[in-house]
Amino acid sequence: MKLELAQVRHVAKLARLSLTPEEEARFLTQLSAVLEAVDALASVDTTGVPPTTFALSTAAHVRPDEVRDELDVDVALRNAPQKVGTSFAIPRVLE
């Protein structure tokens, strides 16, 4: 399946990526190749096979409902470029 340039730009926008025209052209080729590889799977006859979304059919590992290993607030904030009190501070985002 060959992508359109507009689709590459749409996906880039959703991913908050700013691409140069050269990058757009490169990703157009690469992403189209990925989709073509996936398209090859469509040639397999899957009549009667239920959709598979996960390779393993084992149940999820679960844990008991207990609090442990919380990060110290200073550790949690260590990578924050800016903080106010114990909050992460970022350029204002308007709703």
Next chain:
Amino acid sequence: MISDFQPVIGLEVHAQLLTTSKLFSTAGTTFGAEPNTHTTPVCLGFPGALPVLNARVVELAIRTGLALECRVNEKSEWSRKHYFYPDSPKGYQITQYEFPICEWGGVTLELAGKRVRIRRIHIEEDAGKSVHDAADGLTLVDLNRVGTPLLEIVSEPDLRSADEAVEYLKILRDVLVSIGVNDGNLEEGSFRCDANVSVMRKGSEVYGTRCELKNLNSFRNIKLAIDTEIARHVDVLEGGGTIAQETRLFDVNRGETRSMRSKEDAQDYRYFPEPDLPLLLVTPEEIARAKATLPELPQAKRRRYVERLKLTEYDAGVLTAERGFSELFERCQAAAGVEPKKVANWFIGEVSRLLNESGVKPGEVKFSPAQFAALLMAIDAGTISQNAGKEVFGEMFHSGAEPAEVIARKGLAQVSDTGALEKVIDELIAANPPNVAAYRAGKVQVLGFFVGQVMKALKGKGNPKVINELLEQKLKG
């Protein structure tokens, strides 16, 4: 005219599950803590941090599904919902998309006697909190709430008015609270609601374009917002305009809804199955276990109180509003050998008053059902008056004292013994010949004088019913 249109409403409820730790992280779920004091690398979206499912969440989701008469799916799956916002550090929310844990249940509205279908219930994680007005030019981000477990409960568009929507929500909240999965608090946001509202011409079978209303944090605002939005749709359509499908925010101060432009092009969430989590498998045994521990639901309990205990709808409503309270009522009711209405009156009056005053929880009261029964029987037998009963109960409530002991210590027992009463009455009749003559001449109000005198002689502890009977009998000669 509004009357030419039929409103169509569907609701999405987000209910926070009552767990001590988060959905996929071992951080705590405390409300109102200092910002960022309850996080782990999973909450902060650190590279390499992996989600591990909280078993309790699954139990609570199954309970909810059963209580809302849903099918519980033995196999469901996790998905990623992608969007960028500072309150979600990893850039996606883990939710359930194509295969939710519960599907196709419903609740019955009592006023309209109608069924509202629930299309699905799925588990997902909450986002953090952004504060925009606390610091100049900055947004402050608190990630304590990130990963808190939520159930999203989605109704079919079966509701036809704001009142029906509110009734549905109240029933839903009562159910969730009674089965111990949610605290039902709208103000703190642990029970949140979004409403999808549209209108269509009466008689039409094609739904109009819908708008999604957000920011509905009280039952009153939900009704106001829905009514406001219905009126707006009718206005636009009557004026020949069209409704645009969009998300709108209810502004309670202005009494209007307005478009949230930021949500306009955000609908492409690029869902895909969560590769970090295997399928969510539920065994028939787990479902059976949840079914066995499900308590009687509020609507069924109210019906039982009305039909079996012969209480009024009002009494039944008050008594069943809170599970601990109704449990205490039932234990006392079972112990007391008097009619349920008498026990109900005590609970709606004194018991409820003292619980509120003291802040004691119904499950932690000091008096036992047996003591409560003894008190009611003492009143019923005329041993003490209703008023003295309240005094005795006050002591029982605060100290757990035996009612018989309080009655004796305070000297509250009424004199009902006819021998003792007759002696006092005979003396009074002998000492007041003019009043006796007046009574016999037809001046019956003199009876009041004699009752007063007997009570005075007994320091107020005579049984008024017995005194009246004896006096009438003796005065008539």
